[in-house]
Amino acid sequence: MIEAFSFVPPLRRAGLNPVNLLMMEILLSQIAALVQGNVVGDPNKLIRGVAPFETAHEDEITLAGQAKFLKKMDETRAGAVIVASGVEGFSHNLLQVDNPPVAFAQVMEFFHPPAVPEAVIDPRAVIGRDFVCGADVAIGPLAVVGDRVTLGDRVWLFPGVIIGNDVVIGDDTIIYPNVTVYSRCRIGQRVIIHAGTVIGSDGFGFAPNGDQYYKIPHTGSVQIDDDVEIGANNTIDRGTFGKTWVRRGVKTDNLVHIAHNVTVGENSVLVAQVGISGSVTIGKNAILAGQAGIAGHLRIGDRATVGPQCGVGKSVPDGAVVIGSPEMPHKKWFRLQRIVAQLPELKKRLEALEKKLQQMEQRNGKGF
Amino acid sequence: MIEAFSFVPPLRRAGLNPVNLLMMEILLSQIAALVQGNVVGDPNKLIRGVAPFETAHEDEITLAGQAKFLKKMDETRAGAVIVASGVEGFSHNLLQVDNPPVAFAQVMEFFHPPAVPEAVIDPRAVIGRDFVCGADVAIGPLAVVGDRVTLGDRVWLFPGVIIGNDVVIGDDTIIYPNVTVYSRCRIGQRVIIHAGTVIGSDGFGFAPNGDQYYKIPHTGSVQIDDDVEIGANNTIDRGTFGKTWVRRGVKTDNLVHIAHNVTVGENSVLVAQVGISGSVTIGKNAILAGQAGIAGHLRIGDRATVGPQCGVGKSVPDGAVVIGSPEMPHKKWFRLQRIVAQLPELKKRLEALEKKLQQMEQRNGKGF
C-alpha cells in the first residue's frame, strides 16, 4: 500500500461542499449557489457532470463563454449552460455568472475534485535531521527530505521528490514526482510544482580565465511565493548573491528556463519553452508567449506582452506588446511582415522604373 | 544485485536467431537471409561486426545507401557492403536489399542486441494495491507503481520510474529512469520512453479572474499508442477534458513539449525542442523540425513538413512545406530570403533613381 500516493476525495482542498458525493449529482440551483450565479430556467434540473460544449449530455452542464458559442447554441445538448450575466433568450437552462470561465472551472472542480492523499509519511521515504513537519503532511515512498527542512500543513510530496537541506515549504503546496529542490530554497503556500522540475541549480556564471572558465559560486537561493504553479521540467537557477524570485500568482508552462537573479512579477505568465536570462526583471501581469527569449539584465514592464518566439534584446515598457526577433512593437512588426511579403513585387516595380528611366534617357540622348 | 537493471542477451526482443552468439560471427549468406537480401560475391564470407563506411574493418559489414558512398566505394575496407537492389560492379562483397538503411539497422540490431532484463520485480521497488502484472515484467529498484496499475507482458520499468494510479501500459514497453507517468494515462505496446520525460502533467489552463488566474482542472489524461518512441525530458500534458493523444508510430526527440488535448497523427516526427500548443491536431506522417512552435488550435496536415525554428500561426495544409516565423511556403521563404539579402543593393538602386529623376527635373526646370 502506498498511502501517500493514493487518491481519496474529501474535497478538502477545493473547499466545496457537494450534496451527494457518491452519486456526484447536484441541483442547478445548488451549482448557482456555489458559483454565485443566477438560474434562468429550471432550478431543480439535476446535473450529473460537466463537459465541453460539443459533447455535453442532457444531464451535464457546459460553458458558452464566448459569442461564437452563443451563435450555435442549438448545437449543444447540455442540460444547462453557463453564460455571462445578461445573456438570455435561449431555450436551455442558463446559469448567468459574472465570469463564465471561472465559474466553469469551479464546476469542473466540483465534479472532478482534486486528489487528496492520506496524511501519511511513507516509511520508505527518507527524512533528514531536525525535520519540522506541519499537520496532515503526505510524503510518498522514495521521496527524500534533507536536514533542517520545514514543511507547512497539508504539504504533499510525491514519490521521487528530492528536497535539499534547509528548504522551507508553505501550507497546501503540492510537489509532483522527480522534482528536485536544492538546499536553502523557499517555497510558499498553495504552490504546485509539476514533475521533473529543478529548483535552485547553480546559475550559469563563469569568469573567463584565459581560454578556460572559472566557476562563480552561486551563494543565493530561489524564492517561490504563494499561489505559483510551475510546469513540468522547468529549471529555475539560484541567485549568485541573493535570490531568484518567482512572485505570487505566477504561472509557468513546461520546459521554462529562469536564470539566476531573475524576478518574475506577480501574476505573470510564462508559456512553454520560454527562456529568461540572468538578472532580468519581469513586471506584474506580463505574458511571455511560447519559446520567447529575454536577454540578460533587461526589464519587461507590467502588463507587457511578449509574442511567441520573440527575441527580446532591449527592455520592454509597461503595457507594450512586442514581437519579432529582435523584438519590436507588434503593430510595426505586422506592417513590416506585410511589406516583406511584397518585396518580390516591389523589386519588380523598381526594375520597371529603372528600365523606363533608361528608355527615357536613350530616347532623349545624353543631352536630355 | 540489481536483477532488473542488468543486461542479458537472449535477443528476445529482436526476434533474431544468431548462429554463434558468443563469438558474434555469422556468414554473409545468413545475414542475407535475415534481411531478405541477395549476395553478390562470397556468401561464405564471415562477418564479425557492423561499422560505419569510413571505419569498417575487413570482417565487418557496412552501408552504402546513398549515391555519394557508391562514388567512393574504394575508400571502405569493409568485408561486405549493403547496397540497394540493382547496385553492382564493385569488387566488394555486396548485399543487395530493397531498403538499405532498414537492412543496416537490422544488422546493427543483430550485432548489438537490445538489452533484456531478467524478469524480476526488485524487492526495493514500491508496488501499489490491485496490481495487474503481465508475464516476464521487469521492475528495477526504487521504481514506484501506484494503485490499480496494469502492466502488459515483458514491460520493463527502470529504477526511479514513477507510475501513478490507474495507469495501463501495454506489452513490451520500456520506460527509462526517472520518467513520471501521472495517474490514469494509457500507454500502448512496444513504446519506448526515455529518461526524465513527464507524461500527464496538468495542461496550462487558467481562467483570468481580475489580475489573478483561476486554475482550470485537467480532468483528462494522455494516451500513447503502440510503437511510439518518446525522447528524454519531454513533457506531455493531460487533456482538460478527454485525452492528449500520441498516435501509433510517432517518434519524438528530446525536450519536446506537447500541450493538453493535442493529437499527433500516426508516424509523425517531432524533432528536438519542438513545442505544440493546446488543442493542435497534427496529421499523419508529418515532420516538425527542431525548435519549431505551433500556436494553439491549429491543424498541421498529413505529410506536412514544418521547418526548423518555424513559428506556425495558421493551419498548414496536407503535404505543405512551410518555414519561417511566421510560417510561409518554403519556396516563398527562400525567394524572400534572397531578396532580403539584396536589400542594401536595392536601396542604393532606389536612391540612384531618385537622384537621376531629381537631376532630370532640375535640368528641365519646374515647367518640365
Next chain:
Amino acid sequence: MIEAFSFVPPLRRAGLNPVNLLMMEILLSQIAALVQGNVVGDPNKLIRGVAPFETAHEDEITLAGQAKFLKKMDETRAGAVIVASGVEGFSHNLLQVDNPPVAFAQVMEFFHPPAVPEAVIDPRAVIGRDFVCGADVAIGPLAVVGDRVTLGDRVWLFPGVIIGNDVVIGDDTIIYPNVTVYSRCRIGQRVIIHAGTVIGSDGFGFAPNGDQYYKIPHTGSVQIDDDVEIGANNTIDRGTFGKTWVRRGVKTDNLVHIAHNVTVGENSVLVAQVGISGSVTIGKNAILAGQAGIAGHLRIGDRATVGPQCGVGKSVPDGAVVIGSPEMPHKKWFRLQRIVAQLPELKKRLEALEKKLQQMEQRNGKGF
C-alpha cells in the same frame, strides 16, 4: 540521518586554507595572498564577507571589475574593492589583481565554501555487482548504481541519481539529484552535472520504411571529459556508433540538447535551450547563445560565436560571429535589420518615384 546528503565544510574541494573558519573573517592581506593580488591601503583590514558592489557592507569585499563601477566608486560602502592591476587613486582599500572576476569568484568560494558530504554510501542506496569504488565516495539514499560501475575518489552522487551499468566516473565529480546516466557512458574528473539531466539516451535515428520508421540501434555512448559543467535538465544522446563527446572545460546551461555523435570542443559554452543536431562538430572556445539551433552534420569553428535564437544551416568558420535565422555574419545582419526597419519609408519613396514618372509621361504624352 542522511549522511551523504548533509553539508560539512572542510573546504576540501576548494583547496583553500581559511584563517578562522568558524568566524569566517580574514585579513585583506591574507585574501591578497589567496588571489595573488596587491593591497593598496590597509593590509590589516578585517574582511568578514563578500557582496555585490551596491550592497556590500564595511566589513565586506566587493568587485569593481568594469570601468562603469570605477566611475561610481563612491557609491559602495565596501571595506575593500577588487580592481584590475594598475587601478588606484581611490580612498577605498584596493586589492589589485590580474583578473578581477576570477579573484572575486575565488573570494566568494572562500566565504561560501562548496558543500562537502560525509564520505558515506547510504545504506538505502542501491549498488550493483562488481562495483569499483574510489576513496571518500559519497552516495545519497535512493541513488542507484548499476553493475560494473567505476567511481573515482571523492565522487558525490546525490539522492535519486541513476547510474547505468558499466559507467565510469572520474575523481571529484558531483552529480545532482534525479540525473540519469545510461549504461557505458564515461564521465571525467571534476565534472558537475545538475539535476534532471539525462546522459546517454538513444539518438534520434530512424530509417523510413514505407509510412513507418524502423529504429536504428544506438550502439555508442557518451564521453564527458574533465572540468565540464552540465546544467539542469539537459539531454545528451549516445552515438549511433562511437561516442557523443563533450570535451574538457565545456559549460552548458539548462535545457540544452546535444544529439548523437556531436563533438563539443574544449571550453565551448552552450547557453540555455541551445539545440545541436546529430553529428555536428563544435570547435574550441565557441559560444552558442540562448535558444540557438544547429542543423545536422555542420562544423562550428573555433572561437566562433552564434547569436541568440540563431538558426545555423551552414558551417561557421573559425572566429566568425553569426546571427539570424538563417544565420549570417552579424555585421550583415545588423545592416539588414536597419534596412528592413526602413521598408515602409522605402516603399513610399518607390511609390513617389512611380507617381512622378507617370506624371512626366502624362505631361509629355505618349510621344515623349
